[in-house]
Structures are given as structure tokens and as C-alpha cells.
Amino acid sequence: MKKIASAYIIVLSLLTMPLAQAQVNPNMVQAGIDALTALTLTNAQVAAYSKEAVKEMDAKNKVAGPNDPYAKRLKRIVGRYRSVNGIPLNYKVYLTPDVNAFATADGSVRVFKGLMDIMSDAEILAIIGHEIGHVINKDSHDAMKAALQRSAIRNAVASQGGTLGELSRSQLGGLADYMVGASHSRQQETDADDYAYAFLKRNGHGVLPLATSFEKLAQAGGKVPQFLSTHPDSKSRAARVRAKAKNDGLKR
Ligand SMILES: [Zn+2]
Structure with missing residues (x-):
């Protein structure tokens, strides 16, 4: 090796x-x-690395404890959605002002305080639906796999035959940063929006909060949150959701 x-x-x-x-x-x-x-990686290996990288993120960020109002609110919002398509989900709030959220291949969903401060409960659920869409559609998996294929980390992984546990803190940190900053393609974003829409509809929630969350972000202007950093822009995404809702006769 x-x-x-x-x-x-x-x-x-x-x-x-x-x-x-x-x-x-x-x-x-x-x-x-x-x-x-x-270097070939099994799905289980990619999931295991995702989990390690999330652990590193959790260590680096201030995580809301179980009695924190933000943690309680998120728990109430996600309610019964503890797993999707057999993937167990776990949720945490980072008490940082960023307007951001992300989900990883192992089913970890992280929501930042800054996002919760500007969104309603229904909008937060819609955004989480979008993030879960990336997990279900394997976008998060592909992004992590791509991160593992990058030079510095790849070298460490390859030299261990893809076994976990020997990555240094800085390598894990690199993976974690990549994961949060992972940008998906336009098609992946649209598909995740569609997933969120179907998820809300299927579970008896309104679908329009998906549109209003995008509109809020468009209005906020300036710094575009990482999780929406790729095109299409927030405004056209909102318009797309509204058109779908109209087509489906959904008023909320
Ligand atoms: Zn996305």
C-alpha cells in the first residue's frame, strides 16, 4: 500500500x-x-466517512443541547420524520448566525441558527425536505465520494485500502468543509426541490412554504447561502414551485 x-x-x-x-x-x-x-469505495464506506466528517463538524460548531429552544423547535418541526426510505435521520442545530443547512449521506441533517431565525416552521421543514432530497437522490453520497477522491484525503484513504479511522483531524476537517460547501448541479437542485414538494404534499403539509423560503432568501439578497449557492436563482425556484402548486390546485 x-x-x-x-x-x-x-x-x-x-x-x-x-x-x-x-x-x-x-x-x-x-x-x-x-x-x-x-480507489473504489462502497456505499457503506462513503456513509461511514460522511458520519466521521459530520462528527468533526459537530465538534467544531456549537451544537444546541436538548433543552435549547432552537433544538426543541427543530425537534417539533421534524416531528415524525426520523427516517426516510430506510435511511435513519438525525438532526442538530448549530448555534451560528449562518443562513445555512445541509444533509449528509449518512442521514445527518444540520440546520444553522441563522436560517431558523428568518424562516417559519413550515419553511424550515420545506428546506429540510429539500436537503433530504439530496440524501435520497444520492447527491450527498456523490459529493462525499468526490471529496474522498480529492488528492490529499484520497492518498490517506488509498493507503489504508479504504478503511476508516486513520484520517487526521485536518483531513477530516477538510472533508467536513467540502461537505458543507458541496455545490450540486442545477439538475440536482431542481430534483431536490421536486423531492421537497412531493414530500410536503405526500405528508399533508402545505407546499407554498417551499416557495416563500426561496422568496425570503431572494429578498435577503447579498450573501447567498451555501446550500443554495448554485443556480437556478431563488426567484425562479420559487416561481417554479408556485406554478406546480397552481397546476395541482394546491392553495397553501
Ligand atoms: Zn440543494
């Missing part, structure tokens, strides 16, 4: 080296390339 790691480092240094200096045994380069493509 050590060998694979060093071959990988050679390829990495090759990539960062001016071409004229790059005179290395081509077999070695090939070995490095093989190592680059050798």
Missing part, C-alpha cells in the same frame, strides 16, 4: 512540474495512474 501511495505522489508531483523536467520512468507513471483509478 505504501508503494501505491508513493507512486501516487510521483504522479502528483509530475502534474505540478514543468514539462521539460518531467523525465521519469514511464512505467512508474503508469503505476501511479493505476493507483489513481484503483
Whole structure:
């Protein structure tokens, strides 16, 4: 495994080296390339790494305790939604002013105080529905897998044959940051919106809070929250939800 790691480092240094200096045994380069493509991860491994990265996030952020008003409010909002499609969900509030929320492949949902301060209960549930959509649609899984494929972390993972537990704090921190900042494609965002809409409708909630949450964010302007950092913009997402609701004859 050590060998694979060093071959990988050679390829990495090759990539960062001016071409004229790059005179290395081509077999070695090939070995490095093989190592680059050798890292395969099972779904369970990706979920396990997600869990570790969330643990790191939880350690880095101020988590609302069970008696904190924010934690109590979130508990009330998510109510019976303790698992979806067989994936157990766990929720926590970070007592930080960011307007943000994220969910990870292992079913961890994290909501920031800043978001809860500007949204109604129904809007928070709608946003959580969107985040759960990313989990169900495997977007969170794909984002974590992509993070694990990144150089520094990948090297550590590959050298251990994909076993967990040996990542350093800083590597875990890197994974955690990547997870929170993970931006999904336009299509993934639209699909997650559709999931949230169907989730609310199916469970007897109003669907329009999904639209009003986007409208609030559009109105707030300025800093776009990370979880909505990709296009389409909040306004057109809200309009899309409203059009769907009209089409379905839903008034709330
Ligand atoms: Zn999203």
C-alpha cells in the first residue's frame, strides 16, 4: 500500500512540474495512474466517512443541547420524520448566525441558527425536505465520494485500502468543509426541490412554504447561502414551485 501511495505522489508531483523536467520512468507513471483509478469505495464506506466528517463538524460548531429552544423547535418541526426510505435521520442545530443547512449521506441533517431565525416552521421543514432530497437522490453520497477522491484525503484513504479511522483531524476537517460547501448541479437542485414538494404534499403539509423560503432568501439578497449557492436563482425556484402548486390546485 505504501508503494501505491508513493507512486501516487510521483504522479502528483509530475502534474505540478514543468514539462521539460518531467523525465521519469514511464512505467512508474503508469503505476501511479493505476493507483489513481484503483480507489473504489462502497456505499457503506462513503456513509461511514460522511458520519466521521459530520462528527468533526459537530465538534467544531456549537451544537444546541436538548433543552435549547432552537433544538426543541427543530425537534417539533421534524416531528415524525426520523427516517426516510430506510435511511435513519438525525438532526442538530448549530448555534451560528449562518443562513445555512445541509444533509449528509449518512442521514445527518444540520440546520444553522441563522436560517431558523428568518424562516417559519413550515419553511424550515420545506428546506429540510429539500436537503433530504439530496440524501435520497444520492447527491450527498456523490459529493462525499468526490471529496474522498480529492488528492490529499484520497492518498490517506488509498493507503489504508479504504478503511476508516486513520484520517487526521485536518483531513477530516477538510472533508467536513467540502461537505458543507458541496455545490450540486442545477439538475440536482431542481430534483431536490421536486423531492421537497412531493414530500410536503405526500405528508399533508402545505407546499407554498417551499416557495416563500426561496422568496425570503431572494429578498435577503447579498450573501447567498451555501446550500443554495448554485443556480437556478431563488426567484425562479420559487416561481417554479408556485406554478406546480397552481397546476395541482394546491392553495397553501
Ligand atoms: Zn440543494
